[in-house]
Amino acid sequence: MDYHSPANFAEASALAASATGITRFLAGGTDVLVQLRSELVTPDTLIDVKKIEGVSDIIRNADGSWTIGVAATGAEMSEHPELGGDWPGVVEAMDLIGSTQVQGRATLTGNLCNGSPAADSVPAMVAAGVTVTVTGPDGDREVAVEDIPTGPGKTSLAKGELVSAVNIPARGDNGGDAYLRFIPRTEMDIAVVGVGVNLRLDGDTVTEARVSLGAVAPTVLLVEDCAKAIVGSTLGDAALDALAAAAFAACNPIDDKRGTIAFRTEVAGVLAKRAAKIAYARAKGEQA
């Protein structure tokens, strides 16, 4: 295994483009090292992105949008004085990952690029409308988070491409987001279902919404029917039931020891309702 620690993204991309065999990028390493130690994946080339300048930065831009460095950790996101005020759902989803020790290392980018359908931060990012900047041999492109995973452990990133920044939109007025997951224990487990909801209100009425489901299909889903079910409503019982029905219909989960197909599908509806209520309360400026 060759280890490289390039000084910028162009160099990282060039290293990856010319590498042969299996290449991995090293952010927090909480997936890469586990796979290495359990001999699931032994990379031939490992490219550590943490020596690149600015990769741990969490920046609020002049227009209110956020740029999160590819090595900024869950702990750094939770400790940030303002990020959680704008995007509590994204921050709480990241904070659910692993233990204190894992939080000290794990990143949004690693969670996304590992390609797990159960990755906790991904539904929250999809709901929030997050994009990533992808740097490759031909320069940079901006890609929606939902277009990165293509199946378990697979992404749409081409050889030589890597994520160089995570871009969270400006929160704007009267908006709120939330992420909830179901796990069989209270800590340290993999999501059986995860739901991210992000919405905006005009008075009491939902005017915009994005709803994303995790762990119920080979990739995290952006479910437009869920959004349609609540846009135009004041999130009354009928809208919530329609939301749950749309979540139910979108599920295509697996049966495993953590949850059966019937259970996952049922829970997706229940969690979608709860997450929507929290996002709604947050959009109204209430504590939730």
Next chain:
Amino acid sequence: MSKFHVSTNVNGDSVEYLCDPRETLLDCLRDKLNLTGAKEGCGTGDCGACSVSVDGRLVCSCLMLGVEAEGKQIETVEGIADGDVLHPLQQKFIEHAALQCGICTPGILVAAKSLLEKNPNPTEEEARYWLAGNLCRCTGYDKIIRAVMETAEELREAS
């Protein structure tokens, strides 16, 4: 396979070692620096027996490569006592019999010290969540939590 030369700082001492890029920080601490306090319980980030702090941040040393330690400040359980004088946490662990086989203890001490540095007045719930990544198969956790809560109280009174 080319080896990497790493210069780092462990418990205040400058140290150097040569390592293969596949070796974890835990391997390097134990096999190259003979600091065997950190234990390998699982090697996959689940048990916390390998906990150390890196630049003030609690991490699993089994989930970090030895090469990544270049230029860092690392603290292990070996640095907790002041010479022969035990750290208050170590003293309380003994008083409360908060250990049996002791495999989890170095990791829990490092993790608990890091908690009290960040939050000198944790609630019991906060302490339990903070330590959720430190597994103990012997004690049932209660004695550990009591030792940590009592140390926190004493340290607050002393300061």
